[in-house]
Amino acid sequence: MTKQHIYLNGRILLQEDAAISPLDIGLLRGYAVFDLLRTVNGRPFLLAEHLQRLRSSADKLGLAVSASDDEIAAVIDELLELNGHEEAAVRLVLTGGVSPDGLSFDPATPTFFILTHELHIPPASLYENGGALLTEKHKRELPGAKTTGYLTMLLNRDKTAEAGAMDLLYHDGEHVFEAASASVYFVRDGRIYAPADCVLWGTVGSLVLELAADEYEVVVGEIALADALAADEVFLTSTTRGVVPIVRLDDAPVGDGQPGPVTRDLMARWSDALARA
């Protein structure tokens, strides 16, 4: 494999030479946000939206991204050129920076790095047959920000895999929120229901809802867990996975257990949007 490069605090260097301080508050106290975008035909996709979300996440932690959009775009271009992926996932991470005492830090000197992975797209069978979610009572600590706190998701990774599920569906026992690593939407009587509270704004999800708006009524608001479990269709959206039909929640089929007509229509609209990118 090509030696991988990374951007770290203003410099591009070999990934193996990139050093994060053990005193970084992102490591010692989980004080960090990130964003993840993908390329389409080798070009960053929805870059402006992802950078806007990264800045919004940073703002919620009292941090600021230490580079302009143009600088970041140029860095990503250079990394993509150097790292030689077919299609890439691009990860941008911002922490509060180095903490001398493991507690205090200076927001004026954050740690900011950008790295790329090869993009792993799920198999076609997932889109044809649909996937499953496991419900899990959990609310992320600061749901409006894309923080690095994924403990609950990782602690449940074996249980999730053993159940043949692709992700967790977070709820508080009364309302549903989001999947651990994706947005989730519910379809009932031809309407699309989008959870509004305790969710991260989804870049793909927002675009899918826009693509749906001429045909479907979209209802944004609180969604009762019971209503979610009784939905005709469920689908998730994510940067790396696009639109995925969810045909099982825990042990129960969604609708007739097959990808439904609204989901299939939105998958087609999403494919068209990707093809036009």
Added chain:
Amino acid sequence: MTKQHIYLNGRILLQEDAAISPLDIGLLRGYAVFDLLRTVNGRPFLLAEHLQRLRSSADKLGLAVSASDDEIAAVIDELLELNGHEEAAVRLVLTGGVSPDGLSFDPATPTFFILTHELHIPPASLYENGGALLTEKHKRELPGAKTTGYLTMLLNRDKTAEAGAMDLLYHDGEHVFEAASASVYFVRDGRIYAPADCVLWGTVGSLVLELAADEYEVVVGEIALADALAADEVFLTSTTRGVVPIVRLDDAPVGDGQPGPVTRDLMARWSDALARA
């Protein structure tokens, strides 16, 4: 200041040369635990208890500390010798290690490092006059483990400081748990009440309860928030702060707003224990 040294994955090196990979799952996903101990007269205090707790935290994440107790004790001795503190706080951090894709990792290759800070002991006035806590509705994601997730504490640091408070008191609206960085105990009618659920086992707190056992009845269990707010006395325990009287919860005084007799007795017992160390 003396150049500071650190232990990282089997080696002792200069802190400025210590490199954590940007792909560390502790940084990218908050998958990490730690422990913090202090020295007394330059010697590690309650070392066995802290190492036991670190191993317990690690176990809850499916990780294992990659050094024996004897090896760790020897490393700490060497760091204390090299780093030259008057009294030190010793931080041990264990993560899931390097993740090639920002999601998967191999528990067999964790990242383990140990660093030391100068120990900052609070001013005598805190023990004479007592401190304040701000109540905050929050439960840590995995309360039984000392994970690196301190987002809520850090997000509230300005509010806490402005209120003249020293820490947050976590609760769920019905029961109290713990402070963000300390154990908390409540005294009523001469009995000591220790929250049992959703709390981290406290090394200092456990020893204080042992020291108290010949004189006081200790009740370990669920503690209603309302009862906590109506306590005669409140005190917290922590590694770096010992036993601290809490005389204010939010805007309301605890009891008569002065450190109470039980707390003062336990502070004296704790001082004796430190003097014997």
